[in-house]
Amino acid sequence: MCGIVGYVGFRKSPELLIEGLRRLEYRGYDSAGIAVQNGNGGEINIRKKAGRVDELANLVQNDPVDGTIGIGHTRWATHGETTDVNSHPHIGGNGEVVIVHNGVIENYASLRTKLQEQGFVFHTTTDTEVVAHLIAHHLAEQIKLGGDPASVDTCIAAIEISLKRLKGTYGIVALFRDVPDLVVAARLGSPLVIGVGDREHYVASDASPLVGYVDEVVYLSDHELATLTADEIHLKHLETGQLSPSIQTLDQVSNDVELGDYEHYMLKEIYEQPQTIENAMRGRLNADEATAVFGGLNLDAPQLRRIDRVVLTACGTSWHAGLVGEYMLEEFARLPTEVEYASELRYRNPPLSDRTMIFAITQSGETADTLAAMRECKRKGLPTLAICNVVGSTIAREADGGIYLHAGSEIGVASTKAFTSQVTVLAQLALFMGRMRHLSYPAGSRIIEHLKAMPEKAEQTLKCDELVHDIAKKYHGFDNFLYMGRLYNFPVALEGALKLKEISYIHAEGYPAAEMKHGPIALVDEQTPSVFIVPRGSIYPKVMSNLEEVKARKGPIIAIACEGDEKIADIADDVIYVPDVEEYLQPIVTSIPLQLLSYHIACMRGCNVDRPRNLAKSVTVE
Ligand code: M6R
Numbered sequence: 139m140c141g142i143v144g145y146v147g148f149r150k151s152p153e154l155l156i157e158g159l160r161r162l163e164y165r166g167y168d169s170a171g172i173a174v175q176n177g178n179g180g181e182i183n184i185r186k187k188a189g190r191v192d193e194l195a196n197l198v199q200n201d202p203v204d205g206t207i208g209i210g211h212t213r214w215a216t217h218g219e220t221t222d223v224n225s226h227p228h229i230g231g232n233g234e235v236v237i238v239h240n241g242v243i244e245n246y247a248s249l250r251t252k253l254q255e256q257g258f259v260f261h262t263t264t265d266t267e268v269v270a271h272l273i274a275h276h277l278a279e280q281i282k283l284g285g286d287p288a289s290v291d292t293c294i295a296a297i298e299i300s301l302k303r304l305k306g307t308y309g310i311v312a313l314f315r316d317v318p319d320l321v322v323a324a325r326l327g328s329p330l331v332i333g334v335g336d337r338e339h340y341v342a343s344d345a346s347p348l349v350g351y352v353d354e355v356v357y358l359s360d361h362e363l364a365t366l367t368a369d370e371i372h373l374k375h376l377e378t379g380q381l382s383p384s385i386q387t388l389d390q391v392s393n394d395v396e397l398g399d400y401e402h403y404m405l406k407e408i409y410e411q412p413q414t415i416e417n418a419m420r421g422r423l424n425a426d427e428a429t430a431v432f433g434g435l436n437l438d439a440p441q442l443r444r445i446d447r448v449v450l451t452a453c454g455t456s457w458h459a460g461l462v463g464e465y466m467l468e469e470f471a472r473l474p475t476e477v478e479y480a481s482e483l484r485y486r487n488p489p490l491s492d493r494t495m496i497f498a499i500t501q502s503g504e505t506a507d508t509l510a511a512m513r514e515c516k517r518k519g520l521p522t523l524a525i526c527n528v529v530g531s532t533i534a535r536e537a538d539g540g541i542y543l544h545a546g547s548e549i550g551v552a553s554t555k556a557f558t559s560q561v562t563v564l565a566q567l568a569l570f571m572g573r574m575r576h577l578s579y580p581a582g583s584r585i586i587e588h589l590k591a592m593p594e595k596a597e598q599t600l601k602c603d604e605l606v607h608d609i610a611k612k613y614h615g616f617d618n619f620l621y622m623g624r625l626y627n628f629p630v631a632l633e634g635a636l637k638l639k640e641i642s643y644i645h646a647e648g649y650p651a652a653e654m655k656h657g658p659i660a661l662v663d664e665q666t667p668s669v670f671i672v673p674r675g676s677i678y679p680k681v682m683s684n685l686e687e688v689k690a691r692k693g694p695i696i697a698i699a700c701e702g703d704e705k706i707a708d709i710a711d712d713v714i715y716v717p718d719v720e721e722y723l724q725p726i727v728t729s730i731p732l733q734l735l736s737y738h739i740a741c742m743r744g745c746n747v748d749r750p751r752n753l754a755k756s757v758t759v760e
Contacts, residue, residue: 139165139166139216139754139758140165140212140213140214140239140240140754141158141159141162141163141165141166141211141212141240141342141343141344142209142239142240142330142343143158143162143209143210143211143342143343143347144208144210144311144323144366145158145207145208145209145321145339145340145341146321146338146366146367147206147207147338147340147368148206148337148338149206149338150205151205151207151208152172152203152204152208154351155172155210156191156194156195156198156210157347158340158347159210159211159212159347160191162212162342162343162346162347163212164403164748164749165214165754165756166212166213166214166215166754167191168188168189168220169186169187169188169189169213169215169222170186170187170190170191170211170213170225171184171186171187171194171211171225171226171227172185172186172194172198172203172209173208173209173236173238173313175318176205176207177205177207177319179318180315180318182315184227184229184236185197185203186225186227187222187225188220188222188225191212207318207319207320208313209227209237209238209312210227210238211225211227211238213225216242216265217242217246217263217264217265217266218262218264218265223262224262226264228266228267228270230270230271230275230277231271231274231275231277232274234274234287234314234315234316235293235313236270236312236315237266237270237273237312238266238311239265239266239308239309239310240308240310240343240758241306241309241326241328241759242265242759242760243265243269243306243308245304245305245306246265246268246269246306249272250268253271253272258274258275269304269310272300272303273300273312275300276296276299276300277292277293279296280292280296287316289317290317290365293312293322294363294365294374297312297363298376301326301363301376302376306327307326307327307328307759307760308328309323309325309326309327309328309329309330309343310323310324310325311330311341320366320367321366321367322366323358323366324362324363324364325359325361325362327360327506327758328343329343329344329532330358330364331343331344331357331358332356332357332358332366333348333351334352334354334355334385335352339367339371341364344504344756345388345530346547348388352388354385354386354387355385355387356371356373356383356384356386357384357386358373361375361377362374362375362376363376364383389529401741402550402737402741403548403549403550403748404552404641404733404737404748405737405747406550407548407549407550407555408555408600408733409600410545411554411558411596411600412596412600413593414544414545414546414555414558414559415562415596415726417543417546417559418543418545419589419590420544423566423586423589427573427582428580428581428582428585428586429570429582430573431570432541432566432567432570434539434542435541437539442495442574443574443575445495445571447473447476447493447494447495448473448474448475448496448497448571449476449477449483449490449494449496449515450464450475450476450477450478450497451477451483451497451498451508451511451515452477452480452498453479453480453507454636454757455556456499456500456501456505456553456556457477457479457480457499458636459499459557459560459561459564459629460497460499461477461628462626462629462630462722462725463475463477463560463561463564463567464477465625465626466565466568466722467564467567467568469568470568470569470581470585470722471571471574471577472572473571473575478511479507480498480508480510481507481760484507484514490515490518492519492520495520495521496512496515496516496521496522496523497524497540498511498523498524498525498526498533498537499524499525499560499564500525500526500531501526501527501528501548501556502527502528502531502756503524503526503527503528503532503534504528504533504756504758505756505757506758506759506760507757508533509533510760512524512533512536512537516538523537523539523540525563525564526541527548529542543556543559543560543563548755549748549755550747550755551640551641551748551749551750551754551755552637552640552733552737554637554733557633558596558726558730562726565585565722565723566589568722569582569589588719588720588723592719595717595723595726595727596726596727598717599716599727599730600730602715602731603734605714606714607734607738609696609712610735610738610742611742614642614739616665616667617644618645618661618665618666619635619638619644619646619647620646620647620648620649620654620661620666620668620669621634621638621646621671621732622650622654622670622671622681622684623648623650623651623672623681623728624650624651624652625721626675626722626725627671627672627673627728628650629725630671630725630729630732631649631650631651633725633729634646634648634732634736635647636648637735638732638739640750642736642739642740642745643745643751644739644743647661651670651684652684654684654687654688655687659687659691662692662693663693664692664693664694667695668694668696669698670695670696670697671698671728672697672698672699673698673700673703673716673718673721673724673727673728674699675721675724682705682706682709685709685710686709689709695709695710695711695712696710696712696713696714696735697709697710697713698716698728698731698732699715699716700715700716701716701718702718703715716730
């Protein structure tokens with residue numbers, strides 16, 4: 139949460155920073171700001187504003203700043219309201235230091251009191267201003283001890299001492315007034331990546347602002363501090379000392395972050411699914427051996443064969459994909475599987491034997507709770523793997539091994555293509571683990587054939603868009619929705635409800651359809667549409683009975699059903715047909731109309747689809 143960008147080099151930094159913030163805006167969008175330093179005089183000018191990056195851009199256009207060094211920030215508020223003054227960057231002391239920060243400083247209140255006693259005046263209600271003043275305080279202390287205010291060493295000493303006093307998480311980037319060719323970045327818990335250029339360096343919360351500018355990056359790890367000038371990078375581990383930067387190739391392509399002809403990223407990403415499903419399988423299906431192949435699990439066959447239990451841990455949409463994975467792993471590999479909310483697992487103490495394999499499922503690879511749950515399991519010595527989209531993200535780097543989704547950047551806050559890619563990867567994982575156990579060669583071959591058909595099935599499903607648009611017209615004024623499905627479509631019901639609530643602000647609940655009679659049926663009335671996910675399958679008649687029960691109580695019904703199911707049209711008010719696929723792969727085709735339904739409803743209600751209120755794409759704070 140919150141996006142940070144910094145630059146030191148020869149380009150005009152205000153334009154560059156604002157462009158970078160636009161690319162990072164999906165991380166938080168309550169307010170935005172930049173601080174620009176002029177390499178000649180050292181003066182640092184700040185422009186900041188509550189609201190979107192566009193508002194900051196207007197401010198800078200009307201009141202320009204000039205320089206080739208700078209830092210920028212787009213905020214998702216944790217401490218303090220979203221006001222101009224609370225926006226980052228924040229000034230320490232009398233302007234000796236200016237910082238941007240991502241994360242949460244847990245001991246900010248006690249530090250603030252101490253700094254106030256020492257004469258520091260606070261202008262904001264943020265935790266970040268405490269850090270800025272703390273660095274200014276230690277800078278003054280260093281100078282008292284004989285440090286040269288214009289020396290890099292003095293600034294680094296001040297920042298290091300300050301960081302040791304912080305409890306919580308941070309990604310911090312700082313400018314120092316008296317050293318006007320210096321950007322300092324430090325990380326504990328909140329991601330930062332450095333872009334390595336020719337006579338220029340960048341730093342950002344993720345690689346998106348660097349695309350098109352540099353080909354090489356260095357990912358900062360926790361407890362690392364980077365000192366950047368136009369010509370040099372120095373890295374230091376705050377506990378163990380100097381480090382040499384491990385430079386990696388940036389393999390993100392620029393059109394990934396472009397909107398193209400689409401009105402919103404969410405719609406673009408929904409339409410990318412035939413391709414992203416294909417990408418999630420590329421090079422992974424081995425028809426000769428009727429199994430899947432993964433290059434990065436980093437566990438050999440005997441180790442994998444020993445596994446007798448799987449724990450999938452995740453948040454939000456990734457957790458829903460995990461539920462689909464649970465059903466698949468139990469059905470095909472006969473492996474007892476549990477799906478744990480990462481926010482619970484990190485503090486719970488479940489019995490985990492050395493035969494348990496942990497998979498963290500995450501699109502961003504930066505979700506704070508998922509990272510913490512993974513670290514907790516790793517600390518207990520368990521094989522800890524990740525199913526992740528963002529290459530080089532913290533979870534991808536810290537996991538013992540894993541599987542990438544290869545879905546490309548997902549910018550819309552509502553996760554869409556990541557879900558179908560996660561389901562595709564989990565199906566292959568179930569095939570792979572199954573073939574090491576009870577699954578026969580013919581059964582494995584059939585799964586491969588079913589999987590190979592999925593990109594085409596997703597393409598066919600997308601043809602429902604116009605119909606879904608019309609259905610959205612009919613229902614966009616309702617304030618409560620129920621979503622119901624069973625077996626593989628129970629997680630889809632949860633996911634459909636999440637999609638609707640997060641982007642349209644309509645109250646929606648997802649349930650296993652049979653649970654309806656245990657409570658939710660009390661909500662059914664003419665004003666509460668029920669979305670039933672009822673494709674053909676083993677318990678089709680059972681779900682149909684649930685549907686009849688809603689009908690009997692005059693609840694409007696939207697059904698997601700298989701092509702050719704004429705019976706359902708007699709009962710449901712509206713039917714969206716999807717291709718008939720194997721039950722375990724139905725979540726891929728049944729989730730797509732639900733993504734489109736929430737998209738169109740949100741648009742019709744005038745909501746900001748890609749940047750819904752109160753949310754951010756990567757939840758990097760607890
Ligand atoms: O990046 P992750 O997959 O770890 O993110 C997990 C959730 O924060 C995420 O899925 C969230 O629920 C989305 N907004 C759902 O659309």
